[in-house]
Amino acid sequence: MSYSALVDHFQQLHHLQHLGAICGWDQATMMPAGGNDARGQALSTLAVLCHQQLQNPRLADWFAAAGQESLSPQQGASLAEMKRAWRDATLLPAELVRQLSLAGSRCEHAWRSLRPANDWAGFLPLFEEVLNLSRQAAQARGEALGLSPYDSMIEKYEPGMHTKELDLLFGEMKTWLPGLIQQVQEKQRGEPLIAPLGPFATDKQRALGLEVMALLGFDFNHGRLDISAHPFCGGVSEDVRITTRYDERDVTQALMGIIHETGHARYEQGLPGQWRGLPVGQARSMGVHESQSLFFEMQLGRHPAFLKRLAPLMERHFGAQPAFAPDNLARLYTRVKPGLIRVDADEITYPAHIMLRYEIERDLINGQLAAKDLPERWDQLMQGYLGLSTKGDYRNGCLQDIHWTDGSFGYFPSYTLGAIYAAQQAAAITRQLGPLGSLITQDPDAIFHWLEGHIWQQASLLDTHRLLEQACGTPPNLDPFKSHLEQRYLA
Template identity: 75%
Template sequence: MSYNALSQHFEQRYHLQHLGAICGWDQATMMPSGGNEARAEAMGTLAVLCHQQLQDPKLADFFAAAKQESLTSQQTVSLAEMSRQWRDATMLPTDLVRAMSLAGSRCEHAWRNLRPANDWAGYLPLFEEVLNLSRQAASARAEALGLSRYDSLLEQFEPGMRSDRLDTLFGDLKSWLPGLIIQVQDKQRGEPLLQPKGPFAIEQQRSLGLEVMAMLGFDFDHGRLDVSAHPFCGGVSEDVRLTTRYNEQDVAQALMGIIHETGHARYEQGLPTLWRRLPVGQARSMGVHESQSLFFEMQLARHPAFITRLAPLLERHFGAQPAFAPDNMARLYTRVNPGLIRVDADEVTYPAHIMLRYEIERDLIEGKMEARDLPERWDQLMQDYLGLGTKGNDKDGCLQDIHWTDGSFGYFPSYTLGAIYAAQQAAAMQQQQGSLEQLIESQLHTVFEWLQDNIWQHASLLDTDKLIQQACGQPLDATAFKQHLMQRYLG
C-alpha cells in the first residue's frame, strides 16, 4: 500500500527530527561555546536532509495512489497531515532551508552574549539576515498557499488561523484588558505582601522542581530537567527535554517556569502511542501546546488550592518563613505589576506583551517596517500597552526573546491563544468534574485524566477548531478567559 510506504517515510523523518531536537537541546544546555559553528553546520546539514526527504519525487506518486486506497477514517486524517507537511516542504528550495538554519543558529548563539551586553548594534546585522531569509520563505509560502506573507508563516504554528481573526480576537482583548489592569492594581495596592527571603540554593530549587514535576505526573523515564538561558520544552514524546533558569534571589521564577514546561511535557507524553511517530500523532498546534503549559501554570499552579499544597514543600526545602504562608504566596503569585519582561509577566498583563510582538512581527514580515526600526517601535508599543519605556534598554526590550533569532515569526500569537484555550478547558472541566479547588485538593489525577481524554489523546486527529469545540462545547472564544481573570483578580 502506498499509505504504508508514506508512513514508513514519515517515521524515518521523525527519527531525524528526534536527533535534531536533541542536538538543539544540547546546544542550549551543555555544548561548549567553541562548538557552535560546527554544530550550526551539522544542524544545517540535518535540516537539509529532513527537507530533501520530503522532496523525494516518489512521494507525489505515493500520495496520488494512497488517495485511491481503502483507508480507515483515522488513516485518512493521517494521510492529510502527511500531505500538509509534504506540501510545506516543497514550497522552499533546499538552499534556502540550509541558509535559514545556519543564519538562525548563528544569530541565536550570538544573542546569548549580545543580549546581556545590551548590544543592539552587534545583533542587528545577524537579525537582518534572519529577517531577510524569513521574508523569502514567507513569499514562497504565500505564493503556494494563496495567503499573505505573514499568514503563510502563522500557518506553520497555527494551521487554519489567520491574522484577520487574530485582529478581531485581540481587538476584543484591547477593549477591556487595559481597564482590568488598572482595576486590579487599584485593588491590590493596599494588600499586604511579604517577599520570600533568599538566597535560595539552586540545588534545593532543582529538588523542589523535580518534586513538583512528580506531583504533576511527569514521566522521568521519558524525560529530564536541565538549565538553559531561555526555558523550553524540546525533544520528542518518548524523550522530552525540559529546561529552566534559576535565580538564587527568586524561588518563584524557576518553579513556575518548571511547572509551565511540565505542562508542555505532559502533553507530549500523553500523545497517542500508536500515532506519535506520524504527523497526525503529534501536537495539534502551538496554541494547543501553550494551552497545556498555561493550564498547568495559570489555571492550576496559581490557584489558591494548589498553592496550599506547595507551601509545605517550600518550607521543607528552604525552611519556614512568614512569606511561605499560603495566603501570602497566593497574593504573591497573582500580583499584577506591569513589567518589561514577557517571561516574568503576570497573567493579566501577559497578553499585552503578545499583542505587541504580534503587531511588530506581522509588520516586519509584510515589509511595513525594517529591522533597524525595531527598538523604536518596541518602545512606542510598550508605552502604549503598559506605560513603560525601553529606550536605550534593548536587553529588556526587543532583545529579550529567543524566537526571532531563528526566524520563528508567527509563533507569538500562540501564547495568548493558549491562555484563552486553557481558560475554556478549565471552564468545561469544572462543568463536568466539579470545581478546580475540589479537584486540586483531593482528585488532582482527574485533572490530568480529563486533559488526556479531551486534548492529549486526539493529537492532530482533529483540527484545532473541532478539538476545542468537542472538548469545551464551543469554538475559540475569549469569554471564559475574561471571566477567569475577573473572578481571580476582582472576585
C-alpha cells in the same frame, strides 16, 4: 499499499528529527561555546536532509495512490497531516532552508552574548540576514497557499488561524484589558505582601522543582530537567527535555517556569503511542501546546488550592517563613505589575506583551517595518500598552526573546491563544467534573485524565477549532478567559 509506504517514510523522517531535537537541546544547555560553528553546520545539514526527505519525488505518487485506498477515519486524518507536511516542505527550495538554518544558528548563538551586553548594533546585521531570508520564505509560502506573507508564517504554528481572526480576538481584548489591569492594581494596592527571604540555593530549588514535577505526573523515565538561558521544552515524546533558569534571590520564578514546562512535557508524553513518529501523532498546534503549559501554570499552579499543597513543600526545602503561608503565596503569584520582561509578566499583563510582538512581527514580515526601526517601534508600543519605556534598553526590550533569532515569526500569537484555550478547557472541566479547587484537593488525577482524553490523545486527528468544539463546546472563545481573570483577580 502506498499508505504503508508513506508511514515508513515519515517514521524515518521522525528519526532524523529526533536527532535534531536532541542536538538542539544540547546546543542550548551543555555544548561548549567553541562547538557552535560545527554544530550549526551539522544541524544545517540535518535540516536539508529532513527537507529532502519531504521532497522525495516518490511522495506525489504515493499520495495519489493512497487517496484511492480504503482507509479508516484515523488513517484518513493521518494521510491529510502527512500531505500538509509534504506541502509545506515543497514550498521552499532546499538552499533557502539551508541558508535560513545556518543564519538562524549564527544569530541565536550570538544573541546569547549580545543580549547581556545590550549590543543592538552587533545584533542588527545578524538579525537582518535572518529577517531577509524569513521574508523570502514567507513570500514563497504565501504565494503557494494564497495567503499574506505573515499569515503563511502563522499557518506553520497555528494552522487555520490568520490575522483576520487574531485581529478580532485581540481587538476585543483591547477593549477591556487596560481597564482590568488598572482595576486590579487599585484593588491590590492595599493588600499585604510578604516577599520570600533568600538566598535560595540552586540545588534546593532544583530538588523542589523535581518534587513538584512528580506531583504533576511527569514521567522521569522519558524526560529530564536541565538549565538554559531561556526555559523551553524540547526533545521528543519518548525523551522530553525541559529546562529552566534559577535566581538564588527569588524562588518563585523558576518554580513556576518548571510547572509551565511540565505542562508542555505532559502533553508530549501523553500523545498517542500508536501514531508516534507520524505528523498526526504530534501536537495539534503551538497554541494547543501552549494551552497545556498555561493550564498547568495558570489554571493549576496559581490556583489557591494548589498553592496550599505547595506551601509545605517549600517549607521543607527552605525552612518555614511567613512568605510561604498559602494566602501569601496566592498574593505573590497573582500580583499584577506592568514590567518590561515578557517571561516575568503576570497573567493579566502578559497578553499585552504578545499583542506588541504580534503587531511588530506582522509588519516586519509583510515589509512594513525595517529591522533598524524595531527598537523605536518596540518602545512606542510598550509605552502605549503598559506605560513603560525601553529607549536604549535593548536587553530588556527588543533583544529579550530568542524566537526571532532563528526566524520563528508567527509563533508569538500562540502564547495568548494558549491562555484562551486553557481557560476554555478549565471551564469545561468545571462544568463536567466540578470545581477545579475541589479536584486539585481531592482528585487531581481526574483533571489529568480529562486532558489526556480530550486533548493529549487527540493529537492532530482534529483541527484546532474542531478539537476545542469537541472538548469545550465552542471554537476559540475569549469569554472564559475574561471570566477567569475577573473571577481570580476581582472577586
